[in-house]
Amino acid sequence: MRGRESQHKAAVRPMANPLRRVIYGATTAVVTSMAVIVGLNLATAGRSAVVASLLIIALADNLTDSLGVHVYQEAEQLAQRDAFRTTMTNFASRLGVSLSFVAIVVLLRWSVATLTALIWGLSLLCFLSYWLARTRRANPVSEILKHCAVATVVVVLSAAIGLWLKG
Numbered sequence: 001m002r003g004r005e006s007q008h009k010a011a012v013r014p015m016a017n018p019l020r021r022v023i024y025g026a027t028t029a030v031v032t033s034m035a036v037i038v039g040l041n042l043a044t045a046g047r048s049a050v051v052a053s054l055l056i057i058a059l060a061d062n063l064t065d066s067l068g069v070h071v072y073q074e075a076e077q078l079a080q081r082d083a084f085r086t087t088m089t090n091f092a093s094r095l096g097v098s099l100s101f102v103a104i105v106v107l108l109r110w111s112v113a114t115l116t117a118l119i120w121g122l123s124l125l126c127f128l129s130y131w132l133a134r135t136r137r138a139n140p141v142s143e144i145l146k147h148c149a150v151a152t153v154v155v156v157l158s159a160a161i162g163l164w165l166k167g
Contacts, residue, residue, distance in 0.1 A: 019135050025090035027128055028065065029097035031151045032057055034121040035158035037101065041114045042162030050105050058098030066091040097124065118155070125151055 033054060040050045069090045073083035104120060105113045126144050133143035 019132065022089055022093045023128055023132055024069070025062075025065075025093035026097050027125060027147070029058075029062075029094040029101075030121045030124050030128070031154050032061070033098055033101035034118055034151065035154050037105065037114055037117045038155050039158030039162035041110075042159050043165040047105060047110050047113075051102055054098060054102045054105065058095055058102070062091055062094045062098065065094065122148060122151070 036053050036057060037050055040053060045053075066087050070083055070087040073086050074080075078086070100120065101117055104117050108116055125147055129144040129147040130140045132138075133140040136143075
């Protein structure tokens with residue numbers, strides 16, 4: 001009987017940190033968007049190809065990622081309501097961030113859009129990292145540096161792929 005009670009409690013426990021609902025989706029969208037813009041720009045893709053890629057990522061990749069988050073939450077026996085909230089918040093944060101990069105590419109001259117996207121993306125990543133570090137009572141500078149280092153590696157690899165494709 002006791003085992004069932006603990007299983008039931010695990011299934012209905014509230015999410016411990018609602019911040020993770022936003023952080024995961026937003027950071028994923030930031031790093032992916034910066035990488036796509038830089039990689040495709042260096043591959044000499046046109047503005048429409050970059051916008052199309054960002055929109056596909058904002059919808060297709062976002063939906064599949066949100067489904068993965070939802071299935072994971074269910075596997076962890078999170079209450080159905082909390083799993084749904086996490087899924088929707090992940091989707092909304094990724095979509096919003098992705099669309100902000102689309103706006104940069106559409107509204108700015110192509111020559112400055114890439115640099116602006118990098119500045120915007122790193123600024124968002126720094127803010128999200130700081131917010132997370134403060135919530136976790138961790139060193140914000142250390143967290144920001146770690147997260148920006150990973151993002152830099154992803155962007156540099158994407159740039160290398162873009163240059164390779166340009167041939």
